[in-house]
Each structure stands twice: as C-alpha cells, then as structure tokens.
Amino acid sequence: MPSLLLSSPSELDELKKSKKKSKKAESMAAELDQNGFLVEEKKGKKKKHKKLESDDGEIDSHDGEGSDKKKSQKKRKASDEETSETSSDGTDPVLDRKVAAVNGSALKKPRLMKEDEEGEVIASREEAGAAKPNPNAVSKFRISEVLREKLKSKGIESLFPIQAMTFDLILDGSDLVGRARTGQGKTLAFVLPILESLTNGQHKASRKTGYGRPPSVLVLLPTRELANQVYADFEVYGGAVGLSSCCLYGGSPYRAQELSLKRGVDIVVGTPGRVKDHLERGTLDLKFLKFRVLDEADEMLNMGFVDDVELILSKVENVSKVQTLLFSATLPDWVKKISARFLKPDKKTADLVGNEKLKASASVKHLVLPCTRQARAHLIPDIIRCYSRGGRTIIFTETKDSASELAGLLPGSRALHGDIMQAQREVILAGFRSGRFLVLVATNVAARGLDIQDVQLIIQCEPPRDVESYIHRSGRTGRAGNTGVSILLYEPRYSYSISRLERESGVKFEHISAPQPADVAESAGSEAADSISNVSDSVVPVFRSQAEQLLSSSGLSAVDLLAKALAKAAGYTDIKKRSLLSSMENYVTLLLQAGKTIYSPSLAFSILRRFMPDEKIEGVKGLSLTADGTGAVFDVPADHVDAFIEGQENANMVTIEVLKSLPPLQAKDQSRGGNTNTGRGRFGGGRSSGGRGGHGGFGRRDGGGRGKGHGGGRNRFNRR
Numbered sequence: 240m241p242s243l244l245l246s247s248p249s250e251l252d253e254l255k256k257s258k259k260k261s262k263k264a265e266s267m268a269a270e271l272d273q274n275g276f277l278v279e280e281k282k283g284k285k286k287k288h289k290k291l292e293s294d295d296g297e298i299d300s301h302d303g304e305g306s307d308k309k310k311s312q313k314k315r316k317a318s319d320e321e322t323s324e325t326s327s328d329g330t331d332p333v334l335d336r337k338v339a340a341v342n343g344s345a346l347k348k349p350r351l352m353k354e355d356e357e358g359e360v361i362a363s364r365e366e367a368g369a370a371k372p373n374p375n376a377v378s379k380f381r382i383s384e385v386l387r388e389k390l391k392s393k394g395i396e397s398l399f400p401i402q403a404m405t406f407d408l409i410l411d412g413s414d415l416v417g418r419a420r421t422g423q424g425k426t427l428a429f430v431l432p433i434l435e436s437l438t439n440g441q442h443k444a445s446r447k448t449g450y451g452r453p454p455s456v457l458v459l460l461p462t463r464e465l466a467n468q469v470y471a472d473f474e475v476y477g478g479a480v481g482l483s484s485c486c487l488y489g490g491s492p493y494r495a496q497e498l499s500l501k502r503g504v505d506i507v508v509g510t511p512g513r514v515k516d517h518l519e520r521g522t523l524d525l526k527f528l529k530f531r532v533l534d535e536a537d538e539m540l541n542m543g544f545v546d547d548v549e550l551i552l553s554k555v556e557n558v559s560k561v562q563t564l565l566f567s568a569t570l571p572d573w574v575k576k577i578s579a580r581f582l583k584p585d586k587k588t589a590d591l592v593g594n595e596k597l598k599a600s601a602s603v604k605h606l607v608l609p610c611t612r613q614a615r616a617h618l619i620p621d622i623i624r625c626y627s628r629g630g631r632t633i634i635f636t637e638t639k640d641s642a643s644e645l646a647g648l649l650p651g652s653r654a655l656h657g658d659i660m661q662a663q664r665e666v667i668l669a670g671f672r673s674g675r676f677l678v679l680v681a682t683n684v685a686a687r688g689l690d691i692q693d694v695q696l697i698i699q700c701e702p703p704r705d706v707e708s709y710i711h712r713s714g715r716t717g718r719a720g721n722t723g724v725s726i727l728l729y730e731p732r733y734s735y736s737i738s739r740l741e742r743e744s745g746v747k748f749e750h751i752s753a754p755q756p757a758d759v760a761e762s763a764g765s766e767a768a769d770s771i772s773n774v775s776d777s778v779v780p781v782f783r784s785q786a787e788q789l790l791s792s793s794g795l796s797a798v799d800l801l802a803k804a805l806a807k808a809a810g811y812t813d814i815k816k817r818s819l820l821s822s823m824e825n826y827v828t829l830l831l832q833a834g835k836t837i838y839s840p841s842l843a844f845s846i847l848r849r850f851m852p853d854e855k856i857e858g859v860k861g862l863s864l865t866a867d868g869t870g871a872v873f874d875v876p877a878d879h880v881d882a883f884i885e886g887q888e889n890a891n892m893v894t895i896e897v898l899k900s901l902p903p904l905q906a907k908d909q910s911r912g913g914n915t916n917t918g919r920g921r922f923g924g925g926r927s928s929g930g931r932g933g934h935g936g937f938g939r940r941d942g943g944g945r946g947k948g949h950g951g952g953r954n955r956f957n958r959r
C-alpha cells in the first residue's frame with residue numbers, strides 16, 4: 240500500500256480527533272468527492288466513504304477555500320501533518336485514491352454519476368458545469384506568481400499526486416524519499432520546492448549569491464541524457480526565478496563547464512563521474528550546498544556509482560544544514576538501507592507505490608510475445624505498424640552491438656548507446672524528440688527518466704536482467720496520464736523469465752502472438768489508403784493510361800489490383816506466413832493430438848515418427864506441450880505443412896491441425912529443464928526431444944552471465 244510516513248503523532252492525534260467532530264472535515268470529504276478522487280454511486284456508499292475518511296483522518300486539505308492563500312496553506316500543512324501518522328496499512332482510502340490518481344484513474348477523472356431519488360442516473364455537478372475546486376491546483380501551494388505563470392505556460396495548472404504530497408515537506412526543510420511510478424512527475428516534485436525554498440523559503444537568507452558563488456543545489460543522475468533533461472527543467476523554472484544552472488556530464492568539453500562554475504551557479508545537475516572530476520580539479524565547491532538530490536536513487540546507489548556518490552555527497556561542510564532528497568520509481572529494500580547513510584533520522588517517505596502489487600506503470604499495456612532472435616528484425620516492423628499508432632517507438636536491446644545491428648536492419652531507425660560519441664548521442668536524441676525519425680534502438684542508456692513526447696510503443700528485445708529495468712524501460716511510454724504499449728519479446732525456451740518478471744513487477748502480462756498477415760494488412764493498408772487519398776488529382780491524367788493498360792493486362796479486378804497497389808505503397812510485395820510459437824517467418828504452428836495425454840515431448844516425437852519421415856521430423860522446431868496435456872504444438876517450415884496434414888491420415892487416432900491462436904502451454908521448469916504443468920506460462924520451451932538431430936529448440940541466445948541484485952556496478956553502466 241502506498242504510504243506517507245511522517246512524524247509527530249501525538250499532535251496529529253489531536254488534530255484527528257478534532258477533525259472527527261468537525262463539520263469542516265465533512266465538507267472537506269465532500270469536496271474530495273467532487274474532485275474526482277471518489278466516485279459516488281449510491282447514497283449508502285457515500286456515507287461509507289465519509290466514515291472512512293473521518294476514521295483515518297487523512298484528508299488532504301489542498302481543497303482550501305478559494306483565494307485565502309494563507310488559510311489554505313495552514314490547512315494543508317495541518318493535513319499533511321495529519322497524514323504523518325498514517326503509514327498506510329492498505330485500508331487507507333485517501334491514499335488509495337491518490338494511488339489511483341497516480342495510476343491514471345484520477346488523472347483521467349472518473350465520470351461522476353449519482354442516482355436521484357427515482358433512481359435515475361443523472362450527470363454530476365461537474366458535468367452540469369458547476370465550479371469544482373481542485374485540491375491540487377498550483378494556486379493552492381506556496382508557489383510564487385512567476386513560477387505559477389511559468390507552469391501555466393507549460394500547461395501545468397495542478398500538481399500531480401507525488402508533487403502535492405511532497406511539496407510542503409521539502410519546502411519546510413525535510414529530507415525525503417519519494418517514490419511514484421514512472422511518468423508521474425517526480426522531477427517537478429523536487430524542482431519546484433527547491434526553487435521556492437531558495438528564493439522565498441528557509442534557504443533564501445543563507446544561500447550564497449554573487450559572482451563566483453558555489454552552488455546551492457546538486458542533482459545527480461545516472462545518464463548524460465537524463466542530466467541534460469533535468470538541467471533543461473531547472474533552466475526553464477529556475478531561470479524564471481533568477482537562479483542559474485549548469486550541467487556537468489562526461490563526453491563534453493570541460494572548458495564551458497568550468498567557465499560556468501567560475502562565474503557562479505545556483506544549481507549543478509550532473510553525472511557522478513564528471514562531478515567527481517570537477518571536484519578533483521578544484522573547479523567545483525560543494526561545501527555550501529542546501530540541497531543534494533539523487534534522482535533515480537536506486538541506480539545512483541548501485542554499486543557502479545555508490546562510491547563516487549558517497550564521496551561527492553561528503554563534500555558538504557555541515558550535513559545538518561543540507562536537505563537530501565531521493566526519488567525513483569523503484570526503491571528496492573537495499574536502497575532504503577543504504578540511503579539511511581545520507582538522510583537525517585527524521586526523514587519523510589512519500590511512497591505512492593508502497594506494497595502495491597503492481598510496481599510498473601498502470602497506464603501501460605504490458606504484452607509479451609514469443610520470438611526467436613532470428614525472427615526479430617522481420618517481426619519488429621510489423622509490431623511497430625500494428626501497435627505504435629503512428630507515434631514514436633523505443634526498442635531496447637541488451638547490448639550495444641545488438642542496438643547498432645538492429646538499427647541497421649530497421650529502415651528509418653537510429654541507435655543510441657554508450658559507444659556513440661556524446662555529441663552524436665545528443666543529435667540522435669534531439670532528432671528522436673523532434674520527430675525526425677520515429678524509431679530509436681537503445682540500450683539501457685535510455686531506460687531511465689527520459690521523457691519524450693508521444694512515445695507510444697516500447698519493445699524490449701529480451702527480458703531484462705532485473706525487474707527495475709523492465710519497470711523503467713516500459714515506463715518510457717504511458718506518461719503523465721497518457722497510455723502506451725510495452726511489448727516484451729522472449730525466446731520461447733526462456734519463458735520462465737517471463738514468470739519471474741511477472742512475479743516481481745506485479746504485471747499480469749497479456750500474451751500475444753506475432754501480427755499475422757491480416758493484422759498487418761489492416762494497419763498497413765489503412766496507412767497506405769491515407770497516403771493515397773492525399774495524392775493530388777493532378778497525377779491522374781498522367782498515370783491513367785498506364786493504369787488502364789495494367790488493369791486490362793493483369794486479368795485482375797479493379798479492386799484486386801488496387802489492393803496490390805495499396806500493399807506496394809505500404810512496402811509489401813509478399814506476405815509470408817509467420818509462426819505463432821516463435822514468430823519465425825515461413826514457419827507454421829501445428830497442433831498434434833492423439834486421443835490421450837501427451838506427457839512428454841519425447842512421446843510427441845515418437846507419435847510423429849509413426850507416420851512422418853525423418854527428414855520432416857528434422858524440421859520440427861520448438862515442440863511444447865499444451866497446458867491441459869492433451870496435445871503438443873510445434874513449428875514446421877511452411878512447405879512441410881501439407882505433408883503433416885496428409886500424414887495424419889496414416890495414423891490412428893492422431894489429428895494434426897494448423898493453429899490460428901496458441902493454446903496455453905506448459906511452462907518450462909528451469910531447474911529440471913523439462914515442462915511442468917503449472918498452467919502459468921504459456922510458451923514452454925519444450926525440452927529438445929531427446930531424439931534425433933537436436934530438433935525441438937530454437938537458436939541459442941547469446942550473451943553471457945547475468946548479474947543480479949544491485950551489483951554489476953560501473954561495468955554494467957559502461958556496457959550501455
């Protein structure tokens with residue numbers, strides 16, 4: 240359950256008791272109702288909500304009364320304190336609603352419906368046009384006019400839940416650990432209160448100013464791209480309140496960075512390696528920091544970074560005077576332990592994920608698709624065609640080499656990884672952001688934090704080594720209330736890694752098979768039809784006689800000929816069959832049944848051998864047992880299909896059919912290397928049959944051992 244763990248319980252008890260009696264509490268609850276966090280359906284239910292609210296006393300008072308700012312701030316503060324005793328135990332409706340908000344259901348507000356006396360459903364006040372106070376409106380927070388205006392110019396009129404939950408805590412001086420799912424606005428959750436604190440809050444008087452001033456804020460991030468992105472936010476919002484920033488990251492010249500530091504900046508954003516270099520060169524002085532921020536905190540405390548980070552953070556003169564903020568969408572337990580070294584004992588925790596089962600983004604559709612390594616390059620363009628909705632796609636590979644290789648095979652795509660020169664990396668990312676090309680093939684260098692408009696589809700070429708990577712990669716889509724699709728490809732023989740990810744991320748994967756000719760034709764055809772409709776009439780007289788000739792010589796109807804033209808316009812001259820089991824082109828998936836339980840792949844092969852010649856058996860790939868034990872599915876080359884269908888005539892009680900969709904399959908038991916009938920996984924790898932010539936399996940996955948936990952360290956980062 241999500242939690243907000245704060246302090247001073249006794250004071251809060253008092254507040255809570257008084258609020259129970261208070262009419263104001265009721266009206267607050269009612270306002271919350273109006274604000275879309277609570278859907279009222281029946282009178283009885285409404286009553287129950289109110290009771291729950293006054294029971295836990297955790298009413299967010301950001302709904303204050305209109306223009307009385309001070310009053311609203313006070314009220315908000317009181318309620319924040321009130322929440323401080325509420326380490327949510329899973330029965331906390333307000334926090335649950337906040338999570339719902341983070342998950343998207345409140346970002347896209349639920350339709351408020353009520354029943355009138357006669358039981359008729361009537362539109363809510365919202366729909367009737369009544370003014371609706373917004374508890375998270377920017378105006379309800381201690382955000383200065385100039386910053387408010389800047390936010391407004393960016394289309395931001397109210398704070399997201401993580402921002403609303405942490406704003407006062409940070410502004411009022413707390414150390415804080417913040418967690419919310421990907422794309423929920425964690426960057427502004429620290430940017431806004433930091434800027435307010437430095438310009439109007441408690442750090443205003445003591446922060447250094449003037450030429451050559453040392454920075455007041457240090458933000459550390461794991462990648463150069465992310466550092467640049469966060470720096471851009473500080474430039475926009477910090478610039479508006481007269482604070483200057485600079486970005487220190489590797490691969491770029493020292494000179495400009497040193498000049499900025501020499502002139503004096505208020506905010507330094509950077510990656511640990513380059514920040515450390517500046518410390519060693521004596522060009523950076525962190526003694527007078529007011530804020531230290533670790534964004535993507537779990538990655539920053541990963542073994543690859545932690546030594547540098549610890550060294551950097553230790554440079555402050557007086558730790559008691561600095562606020563330390565940690566944010567991430569993933570905070571494994573080991574991070575919480577390590578982070579205690581950097582945070583004050585009375586630190587606050589705002590965790591919008593908590594013990595919720597689902598750790599990954601809820602606004603993303605999480606799909607998995609079996610696909611051999613060889614089939615990827617052919618399959619991916621069709622996946623993009625069917626699932627990207629014309630938007631941007633990011634494809635993640637495990638290695639830099641495979642990113643380059645795949646980008647080379649996908650027309651119109653570019654690779655991004657750590658072996659590419661920094662200047663080039665920036666050009667590539669800028670090109671992707673601006674829409675110059677729509678497909679980016681990247682390593683984990685793009686997994687965290689990157690916020691790019693209109694990324695509709697994420698494809699992961701194989702299951703990542705840890706669940707955190709899955710969560711961050713899939714979170715590059717479905718951001719800020721939008722939806723998106725993430726498709727994870729996996730070798731059928733490694734299906735066990737899907738179950739592991741499912742367990743650890745709380746995602747219930749939807750299993751799909753490769754887009755089939757009809758799916759592809761549907762998307763490709765409609766794109767091509769659009770592009771044809773956009774062709775000017777002026778071409779018709781020029782091409783008409785050619786068209787007439789073609790129509791008469793082809794022997795096709797006008798519609799069939801047009802269909803061919805559409806296919807060609809969409810880039811298709813042929814549509815190949817594609818296996819459901821492995822996504823391999825020119826393979827077809829068959830189902831074998833024998834009127835009895837097929838309890839092992841060997842048995843399936845021995846049944847096949849009764850009526851099929853050896854050379855056809857050699858072509859069988861990926862044989863797996865169905866979850867119900869009544870059959871076996873396998874791939875054969877498309878030109879062997881007829882032989883198998885005809886062959887069944889010679890075998891008693893045996894049927895073979897071409898599958899149109901995959902039945903649930905037995906998961907492969909990793910420890911024993913066989914199939915288990917758990918009914919959980921669908922794509923059991925199928926032990927290679929023990930029979931002849933090594934059939935049964937698909938190609939081996941390359942790549943060596945896989946580190947787990949937070950190890951992997953610097954090397955892991957460098958491999959990107």
Ligand SMILES: Nc1ncnc2c1ncn2[C@@H]1O[C@H](COP(=O)(O)OP(=O)(O)OP(=O)(O)O)[C@@H](O)[C@H]1O
Pocket residue numbers: 394395396397398399402419420421422423424425426427567568687688689690714715718719
């Ligand atoms: N209050 C807000 N209203 C509207 N949009 C917002 C608001 N706050 C942030 N955003 C937008 O939401 C998007 C995601 O924000 P951000 O990158 O900070 O998410 P995040 O939680 O840090 O994600 P990740 O975990 O992937 O790093 C950005 O485009 C940002 O401009």
